[in-house]
Amino acid sequence: MIGNRITYRMADGIRVPGTWRHAFIRNGDYFLTDLFIYADGLVNCWGLVTLEEFEEKLRSGWVATELPDGARASGHELAAWKFSEPRSWHTPELLLAEVRDTIDQLNGRPDSTERCLAAVDAFLADRTEEKRAAARAGYLAIPETQRHYALGDMDRKDWPLQALVAGPGGRMEWPDEEVTQEMYDDAVAYFEDRAKWIAERPSRVPADGPATPVAPAIHLYQSYPLKQSDDPGKQALRNDYPAPIDVDGVTYPSVTYAYWALSTGDPEARAAITGADRAYDAQQLAAGARRRDGWEQARTAVMTGLLRAKFTQHPPLAEILLATDDATLVYDHMDSDFWGDNGGRGRNWIGRLLELIRSELHAGRAGIRV
Known part of the structure; x- marks a missing residue:
């Protein structure tokens, strides 16, 4: 999620919007830094690189997702420490998927969550096993770290989504349990109610025009x-x-x-x-x-x-x-x-x-x- 972390860089006189997130760079020791992600697909991780080059830096461990116990780390001019029983939420694949989603969001394109929900809508409109499989594939394409937030429901998290795409007799991803008919019916009802909420929600169209220029800079x-x-x-x-x-x-x-x-x-x-x-x-x-x-x-x-x-x-x-x-x-x-x-x-x-x-x-x- 981008939230309020908005920045930009200038490229040929054009402002390229971006955002940032924390990351560890491994250059001998580990350094806590900011990872800048831009709408044109470039990523700054101690140097501006393409998305493909960023993937290589992830695979090589330059952008670190594994934090060894006892390794030395520092935040520039802030503090230094050693890792003790560290836990990392990411793998290279997960962090890359989140960065790809961020680039989609910066460009106003559907990210993996939105693509999954579009597949769910298609399934609810025509409940074939083929379309359920597409919805499940869409769910699994969401980075694991983001699946709980897919519905924007902090009470039920993604449980209705898991139950719906698994179907009766299928298994939830987390917790690992079988979906009963009652759980499935509850999920269907949830999405039907959700569709009504979305339809009734007032549109947020600026009253006096767009917030950003139409013509190029x-x-x-x-x-x-x-x-x-x-x-x-x-x-x-x-x-x-x-x-x-x-x-x-x-x-x-x-x-x-x-x-x-x-x-x-x-x-x-x-x-x-x-x-x-x-x-x-x-x-x-x-x-x-x-x-x-x-x-x-x-x-x-x-x-x-x-x-x-x-x-x-x-x-x-x-x-x-x-x-x-x-x-x-x-x-x-x-x-x-x-x-x-x-x-x-x-x-x-x-x-x-x-x-x-x-x-x-x-x-x-x-x-x-x-």
């Missing part, structure tokens, strides 16, 4: 030099693209010039920044000037106003921004992990503000007042 790479063009493409969304903006009667060559000029209260420095030959020169001049009081707390609001001015004063550039639909905008900024994403290290504030301005433009098109 767009990476706005940093590049030089930027020049005006009749067809600038996504580069027009960069702050240093030469799109002059008027702010309180002063015209700045681009958002970058305006941002650095407004960052200082020194009139001479501001004039020099505005008249600099290049955006890089404007930034260097600003670096030598004194920042305005409270600038660090106000800079995000200033940037929002500047971006708003750029796209309202340049309708063709607004069309380029609107054409990105609802895509996540990933903005690179060589000099700032605050403004840029920078390979997943930064906060991507410019990308986020561009998405805000885009939404405002869409609202204006739709006649929605904000």
Whole structure:
């Protein structure tokens, strides 16, 4: 189960969702670490590997499921100890099956539990021995460590499921006992009631649309030099693209010039920044000037106003921004992990503000007042 353990990694400007779980790595001694699992099927176990390579690491014992009595272990900069009468719940096969299920879950695909329950539904709709066998095979395909949770019923666990797929005269997996007709009838009744609960349960559809973008993410790479063009493409969304903006009667060559000029209260420095030959020169001049009081707390609001001015004063550039639909905008900024994403290290504030301005433009098109 993924639960709230959600993370991601960046790959070619795209956020790849993932999760993590505890595991032991055997590198001489045993090390307690986090095993990161990603939706694209890659697994990080002290190195990013494919699922097939991960299986090899399990078979070799690099990712350890057997913990020998007396072996030394440690948690990095946390503690060190020796195993004493250790018990492990996993085998390489079980852990691999759980990781495969996790990848299915991250992709929104049916995992082994859901596939089993679909086979159970097929059996209940047409109670042939062939379909019972398929349901039983589906049950056995669920990792043993997860079978108790298949029905999400913490009182009866998976007992109704075991009794149903075994059938009268068959045997339960745990505890090892024969299924009586009474046990089987009780299991059938359980699933019939369960079907009613599911049918009556209200659907959880977001009232105002999807939580995640429909369009693929767009990476706005940093590049030089930027020049005006009749067809600038996504580069027009960069702050240093030469799109002059008027702010309180002063015209700045681009958002970058305006941002650095407004960052200082020194009139001479501001004039020099505005008249600099290049955006890089404007930034260097600003670096030598004194920042305005409270600038660090106000800079995000200033940037929002500047971006708003750029796209309202340049309708063709607004069309380029609107054409990105609802895509996540990933903005690179060589000099700032605050403004840029920078390979997943930064906060991507410019990308986020561009998405805000885009939404405002869409609202204006739709006649929605904000």
